[in-house]
Amino acid sequence: MLKDLNYTLPYTTFDREEWASFDTTSTTALTEKEVKDLQGINRQISMDEVTHIYRPLTRLLHLYSLATKDRHQITTSFLNNRIKKVPFIIGIAGSVAVGKSTTARLLQHLLSTFPEHPKVELVTTDGFLYPNEILEERGIMNRKGFPESYDTGRLIQFLADLKTGKKEVKAPIYSHLEYDILKGEFQHVVEPDIVIVEGINVLQVQTNKPKKSHSPLFVSDFFDFSIYVDADEENLLEWYIDRFKILRNTAFNNPKSYFHRHAHLTDEEAVKFATDIWTNINGKNLRLNILPTRTRANLILEKGTNHSVSRIKLRTI
Numbered sequence: 001m002l003k004d005l006n007y008t009l010p011y012t013t014f015d016r017e018e019w020a021s022f023d024t025t026s027t028t029a030l031t032e033k034e035v036k037d038l039q040g041i042n043r044q045i046s047m048d049e050v051t052h053i054y055r056p057l058t059r060l061l062h063l064y065s066l067a068t069k070d071r072h073q074i075t076t077s078f079l080n081n082r083i084k085k086v087p088f089i090i091g092i093a094g095s096v097a098v099g100k101s102t103t104a105r106l107l108q109h110l111l112s113t114f115p116e117h118p119k120v121e122l123v124t125t126d127g128f129l130y131p132n133e134i135l136e137e138r139g140i141m142n143r144k145g146f147p148e149s150y151d152t153g154r155l156i157q158f159l160a161d162l163k164t165g166k167k168e169v170k171a172p173i174y175s176h177l178e179y180d181i182l183k184g185e186f187q188h189v190v191e192p193d194i195v196i197v198e199g200i201n202v203l204q205v206q207t208n209k210p211k212k213s214h215s216p217l218f219v220s221d222f223f224d225f226s227i228y229v230d231a232d233e234e235n236l237l238e239w240y241i242d243r244f245k246i247l248r249n250t251a252f253n254n255p256k257s258y259f260h261r262h263a264h265l266t267d268e269e270a271v272k273f274a275t276d277i278w279t280n281i282n283g284k285n286l287r288l289n290i291l292p293t294r295t296r297a298n299l300i301l302e303k304g305t306n307h308s309v310s311r312i313k314l315r316t317i
């Protein structure tokens with residue numbers, strides 16, 4: 001799937017069986033409670049996927065988080081400084097509808113079962129989109145999700161505050177129902193052990209700002225580990241349409257929903273409407289701004305049909 005470059009990418013590739021073999025827990029059946037908790041996150045997740053892919057991945061992340069903590073303690077004691085609690089930060093990137101939010105919620109749950117890091121917070125970067133009012137004023141309502149639609153400076157400040165050990169930080173909240181930022185509402189993140197930051201833009205390095213005001217820092221500079229969830233566009237469009245149809249039958253019925261007027265669409269109309277949004281916004285954004293960030297990730301999860309992960313690429317150097 002990776003395009004040919006004039007240098008070799010530093011990834012080692014594993015199929016799902018080999019990947020599962022790295023973790024002894026991959027052969028242990030999930031308890032009834034675990035299955036219930038995981039289905040509570042998303043009923044469509046296959047438990048085989050959890051044991052083969054996500055449990056081994058969680059174990060690797062757990063080990064990396066311990067090593068990062070040790071390294072942080074070495075630096076602070078070398079500098080005779082008082083040790084501050086600093087979270088391990090994981091970034092999750094990928095296209096709209098690839099399953100970033102489901103992956104993030106799964107990892108949040110699995111990571112929080114380790115006594116060394118029970119407090120795992122999940123932050124989505126859609127909270128850092130500009131409110132519709134600003135997007136409309138700038139004439140970029142049809143560019144939601146493109147780099148210029150985010151307040152990236154605010155996101156960088158949020159991450160810098162977390163990594164410098166600030167005890168409480170707050171993130172703005174986006175509502176998919178209202179299709180807008182919730183004015184005056186915030187997610188409070190207080191002394192977390194791990195923070196998962198999920199969004200289409202988390203590995204991006206370009207900005208729409210003039211050269212002089214370029215930030216010297218990127219969002220990913222604050223990540224201890226990053227994951228890109230990958231799938232072919234054909235599957236992505238199918239998953240986007242499926243999700244749109246589900247929302248049409250559920251959330252769109254709510255009069256508060258931005259898409260309320262689309263609750264009555266027939267199947268055929270819904271497919272056309274969702275395909276148009278994909279063609280004009282999400283698909284374009286994928287090719288222009290999201291896919292080019294794939295090889296910046298420490299690990300790539302390659303999904304095939306039914307969200308099943310077929311290959312895992314890990315940066316081993």
Ligand SMILES: Nc1ncnc2c1ncn2[C@@H]1O[C@H](COP(=O)(O)OP(=O)(O)O)[C@@H](O)[C@H]1O
Binds near residue numbers: 045099307
């Ligand atoms: N591992 C998975 N197994 C089955 N379905 C999934 C999985 N991950 C995501 N989905 C489904 O795919 C759609 C998109 O997932 P979501 O997590 O909302 O994507 P994103 O956050 O990338 O936009 C949703 O309908 C979700 O239920």
Ligand SMILES: CC(C)(COP(=O)(O)O)[C@@H](O)C(=O)NCCC(=O)O
Binds near residue numbers: 200
């Ligand atoms: C807000 C988003 C950019 C965020 O994408 P996500 O992180 O949820 O995959 C996306 O859901 C979106 O609204 N895109 C604009 C076009 C659309 O309505 O799908």
